[in-house]
Amino acid sequence: MKPADLPNHEAPGARRRAPLVVAFVLLVVILVAWLWPRHPAVKPAAAVPVNAGHPVNSDFPIRVSAVGTVQALNTVDVKVRVDGQLQRVAFTEGQDVKAGQLLAQLDQGPLTAQLHQAEAAQRKDQASLDNARLDLTRYSKLVGIGAATTQAVDTAKAQVEALAATVAADAALVQSDRLQLSFTTLFAPFTGRVGAREADIGAIVHPTDATGIVTVTQMEPITVLFSVPQDVLPDLLTNQAAAPLAVNVTTRSGSTALADGTLAFIDSTVDPTTGQIKLKASFTNKDRKLWPGELVNARVLLRTDTQRLAVPSRAVVNTQNGTQLYVIAMNGTAQIRAVQTGVTVDGMTEIRGGIAPGDLVVFDGQSRLNPGVRVAATTVPTVAQAPANANSAGSQANQDNPL
Numbered sequence: 001m002k003p004a005d006l007p008n009h010e011a012p013g014a015r016r017r018a019p020l021v022v023a024f025v026l027l028v029v030i031l032v033a034w035l036w037p038r039h040p041a042v043k044p045a046a047a048v049p050v051n052a053g054h055p056v057n058s059d060f061p062i063r064v065s066a067v068g069t070v071q072a073l074n075t076v077d078v079k080v081r082v083d084g085q086l087q088r089v090a091f092t093e094g095q096d097v098k099a100g101q102l103l104a105q106l107d108q109g110p111l112t113a114q115l116h117q118a119e120a121a122q123r124k125d126q127a128s129l130d131n132a133r134l135d136l137t138r139y140s141k142l143v144g145i146g147a148a149t150t151q152a153v154d155t156a157k158a159q160v161e162a163l164a165a166t167v168a169a170d171a172a173l174v175q176s177d178r179l180q181l182s183f184t185t186l187f188a189p190f191t192g193r194v195g196a197r198e199a200d201i202g203a204i205v206h207p208t209d210a211t212g213i214v215t216v217t218q219m220e221p222i223t224v225l226f227s228v229p230q231d232v233l234p235d236l237l238t239n240q241a242a243a244p245l246a247v248n249v250t251t252r253s254g255s256t257a258l259a260d261g262t263l264a265f266i267d268s269t270v271d272p273t274t275g276q277i278k279l280k281a282s283f284t285n286k287d288r289k290l291w292p293g294e295l296v297n298a299r300v301l302l303r304t305d306t307q308r309l310a311v312p313s314r315a316v317v318n319t320q321n322g323t324q325l326y327v328i329a330m331n332g333t334a335q336i337r338a339v340q341t342g343v344t345v346d347g348m349t350e351i352r353g354g355i356a357p358g359d360l361v362v363f364d365g366q367s368r369l370n371p372g373v374r375v376a377a378t379t380v381p382t383v384a385q386a387p388a389n390a391n392s393a394g395s396q397a398n399q400d401n402p403l
Contacts, residue, residue, distance in 0.1 A: 047376040050365035052328055055357050056382045058310040060345045061301055068226030068249065068281075068298040070290045072217045074190055077198075078103060079212030080205045081183040082111065091214065093196050097188040104213045106184035106205070115177035122170035129163035136160050192218040217292055222285040223264065224249055226298045227276035235302045236266060236279075246301040247281035249290070254297055259283045259290055263300060305350070308342065312384050313349040315363045316341060325355060326362035326369050328377050334362065334369045347384025 084106030091103050136156040142148035188194075195215040199205055205213070224247070228236075239245055244262035251258060261283035270277045281298060283290055290296070316339075317324045323341045326334050339354030355361065360377065362369065364386055369375065380387050 047332070047374040048334075048365065048368050049376045049378065050326075050328075050334075050369070051363045051380045051387060052360050052375075052377040053311075053363055053380050053382040055309050055311050055351060055355060055359065055361060057307045057357075058348055058350075060305040060308055060310070060343050060348070060350055062303050062305060062343065062345075063299040063301050064228050064232045065297060065299045066226040066228050066279075067252070068224040068296050070292055070294040070296060071223050071225050071280075072192075072219065072292040073221065073223060074192070074218040075215065075292070076189055077212040077215045078186055078189070079207060079209065080106060080186065081207055082106070082180050083204070083206050084110070084184055086199050086201055086203050086205055086213070089197060089201055089213075091194050091197075093194065093214075096193050096219075097191065097216065099188055099190045101188045102185065103188055103194070103216075104186045104199075108181060108184045111177065111181040111184060115174065115181055118170065118173045118177045122167065122174055125163060125166045125170050129160065129167050132156065132160045132163050186213060188216055190216065190218055191220075192216045219288060219292075220285045222283055222290050222292070224261075224281045224283065224290070224296060224298050225278065226281075227271070227274070227278050228300065230270045230275050230277055232300075232302060233270070233277055236263075236300070239303060240266065247298060248301075249281075249283070249296040249298045252295055252297060258296060259285060259287075305343070308350045309352075309355075309357065310348045310350050310382075311355075311361055312363050312382065312386070313344050313347050314386055315361055315366070316349055317366060325351075326366045327355065328360040328362065328375055332374055332377075334366075334371060334373050334375050336371050 086104060087107045088105040089103075090105070091097060091101075097103070136153070136159075139148045139153045139156045143150060143153050193216070195217065197214055198211040199213050236245070240263055244264070246260065247263050248260045249258045250256060261281045263279060264282040265278075265280035267278035279298075279300065281300075311325065315325060317326065317336075321338065323339055325337050325339050327337050329335050337354050337359075340352040342350030342352050344350070360379075362375070362377070363380060363382075365375075
């Protein structure tokens with residue numbers, strides 16, 4: 001018997017297991033497909049909101065700044081010129097006074113009596129002189145008829161001349177005493193402001209005292225003294241020769257403008273130890289915003305560069321590769337441009353090369369940009385001050401487009 005003729009007992013069982021295997025494989029495939037991790041579809045990045053604008057032509061006033069001190073043109077400590085007792089004070093501390101206004105007066109009694117004594121001596125000597133002249137006239141007539149000698153006439157002439165000299169001396173003494181008496185009344189030497197009273201009523205004052213009666217300070221006009229580097233001296237001399245240069249002063253913090261004036265003085269020498277040269281500016285000070293001794297910031301206008309291409313300084317990005325600007329391309333993406341900058345004045349920066357007037361430059365929000373990033377630009381005026389929504393736009397960009 002051949003093996004092929006034997007009955008096959010395994011074929012039916014294998015046929016029964018085949019569908020189960022297929023079903024198991026299908027189940028595994030379904031489970032794998034179901035449990036396999038899915039990746040969400042990548043959404044395109046939202047455009048970064050920015051504020052942008054076009055460069056403008058602007059004037060750039062070139063100034064040099066320095067710390068200065070306000071100085072009065074005249075400050076005088078009013079002192080007495082004769083000894084005496086202070087009898088009257090005719091001012092109030094801190095009062096504005098006019099030139100020639102009465103300030104104080106000393107006791108005039110002693111000097112008045114001295115003046116009267118000198119005037120009496122002058123009248124006495126004047127009477128003697130008048131009598132001597134009459135005697136000279138008599139002797140001159142008598143000598144013609146032989147009743148008097150020539151010597152008598154000469155003696156009379158000498159007596160007249162001696163008494164005339166005495167009267168002249170008396171007149172000088174009277175004038176001196178009157179001058180001394182006038183020194184007992186003190187007047188303001190110029191229009192200004194008085195300070196604190198330095199002597200009390202009833203005090204004995206002397207010309208040799210360390211302090212006087214009061215200090216008078218001229219407030220209008222007034223000057224500011226400051227120093228600038230010697231490097232600006234050529235511009236100073238050239239432009240000052242054409243017309244007095246404008247000077248403005250602010251508080252030390254720079255937050256408040258105080259006054260506008262003109263340059264009045266350029267020192268004749270440069271300080272070799274500091275390389276600085278002293279300048280002095282004059283101000284009318286009608287509103288009394290400048291006070292003697294006050295520290296201020298002074299700025300001298302050297303020249304004005306007119307019609308220069310400019311952008312707000314906040315738009316300039318400083319990198320290791322130099323100064324750059326973000327420019328929005330026609331397709332709405334940000335591009336980086338290397339630029340050459342000039343001076344910066346009042347929040348505006350001069351651009352000497354790298355962009356054209358028609359370029360759309362990013363002013364705010366560039367901190368979230370990279371070259372090629374899509375932007376949603378809001379056109380704003382080209383001014384130094386950022387608009388109020390600039391910070392909020394930047395914050396929104398940070399939330400919507402984290403990089």
